[in-house]
Amino acid sequence: MADLVSYIIRKLLLAIPVIFLATFIVFLMLYLTPGDPVAMIAPAHASAADLEEIREKYGFNDPFAVQYWRFLERLSSGDLGTSVAIGTLNTDVSYLLAQRLPRTLELMAIGLTISYSIGIPLGVYSALKQDTWTDRSVMVFTLVAYAMPSFWLGILLMMALAVYTHILPIQGTVGGFGSILLPALTLGLGNAALTTRMMRSSMLEVKRQDYITQLRSRGLPEREIIFKHALRNALLPVITVIGLDIGWFVGGAVVVETVFSWPGVGMLVTSSISTHDFPTVQGCILVLAFFVVIGNLVADILYALADPRVRLG
């Protein structure tokens, strides 16, 4: 147990530079943006002297490192700045994010559920039918689903389930629970392809092990061997990557939310980019990066729980 605790502490410490990189990139974003931010904020009739005064007052003339340090200070007190978009002028970015975050979490949770409930059974089935036509078709399906960009998959599902058959509501949140199904399905299917492939190769690996042969020689029914003994071990590598899936979902959520006008952090980021609301874009990217860090941490911890050797490494 002690080794597990020290392992987790080590991993937590390693997450710190990653968070710093995220803040640095987000800070750099403003620095890289072409055009003078002061000239954009200031009214059109402001003179050159006025602009200089604003620059001095808000510290735009300070060296890069000083500006970055101030940015970090502001972040550490939980201040993400205020929005500069017309519709949400001067609203705290943290408030905007708090409004959107539950929507994204909801979407990711249902997406993950869909992804695993398709991927795991399909992978097991495919492994049990190795080298048959069923197996090959499942593999072709995963190749196609993996290559399919999420927005295109979203549009296809939208056409199939909303435009032509009217089974599900097309966009937004007005349809209650039904309206989350399309975006979640879109998010889940791409990841299901990965889960299926992992589950299949993991199951094939386990099926070759000696203890399975031994169980078989003892005359246990095949069904019991597979579902009681093999599946448990084969599931481990699949479960441990759940954390990495979260990272994958973060990128997917931005696109999928935009396709379906799902009011989460991902859609906030794209709408803020189009209105040049950079404080909000920065806040969103930071929150999404934070998700990735948490996801990686979860992956590391699950991995250590599953395989005690990792903790010592």
Place this chain on the structure above:
Amino acid sequence: MKFRKSLNDALAGWRMSGGVKQSAMDIINRSQRNAMVVVGATLVIIIVSLAVLAPVLPIADPTPAELHEEEILLSPSGRHWFGTDELGRDVFSRVLWGARVSLLVATLAIFFSLVIGVVLGLTAGYFGGIPDYIIAGTIDLFWTFPSFLLALAFAAALGPSLTNVILAISISYWAGFGRLMRGQALSVRERQFIEASRALGAKNARIMFAHVLPNCLAPMIVWASVGVADAITIESSLSFLGVGTQPPTPSWGYMLYRGIPNLEEAPWIATFPGITLLLTVLGFNLLGDGMRDVLDPRMKGMRR
């Protein structure tokens, strides 16, 4: 029979004399038997040649200066194979011209990522010690972030343009190449021929680029093929979100975005660029996966 035997001997001698030729021949032979490589290469060749030939093919202007009202939202026909869009432009022609943009952005971005990754990974893996510590740390940091999120952040900051998209993808995608290159360099530098060339007085730079690098290239090429597929996906996603290629330049992502409002009455606007996009990404993925199986059978099915 005798003839056959002598031929075999000659072949064996030829093979032994030119190790590189032998492996190249072997790779081609084995590739032909690998269905993934065949399908992937066919798709890639078709799309690349259509993209290259787009300016000389007898197709409509993808960005006509004038709007022809009678041409708006026509369904696919002999005259417009893929129909026309809401501005009366020929979708087939725009799909082909869009392929040029996608392939250009993706190959350039992957080329730059490859260069950054090779230089950093090679330096880290070959020298070890403090440079390795710093570079490997940086690689891991960038590797942690999903490249799409990074590319989105950079593209949003730099502003939408073709050059900036290439830049954004390059900055966010190089870590994979760096990681792979470092690992390869670490193992190759221990081999005896490296020691031999050092004993002969070769300088570090020469050993790195003339001896270590060529021995690490195969997996890098595989990764680059898969990388082009990823870069195409990232580019089209960015264009879809409005931070990538800007209209009127035809791009698959933006065409799909514009197709959404017309899904019911003119589904072809989104469908054809979508199918082409899927086939292109699939082609590069299959080529990469298949090549990996051919070059290194032990790694079969290892990708995630």
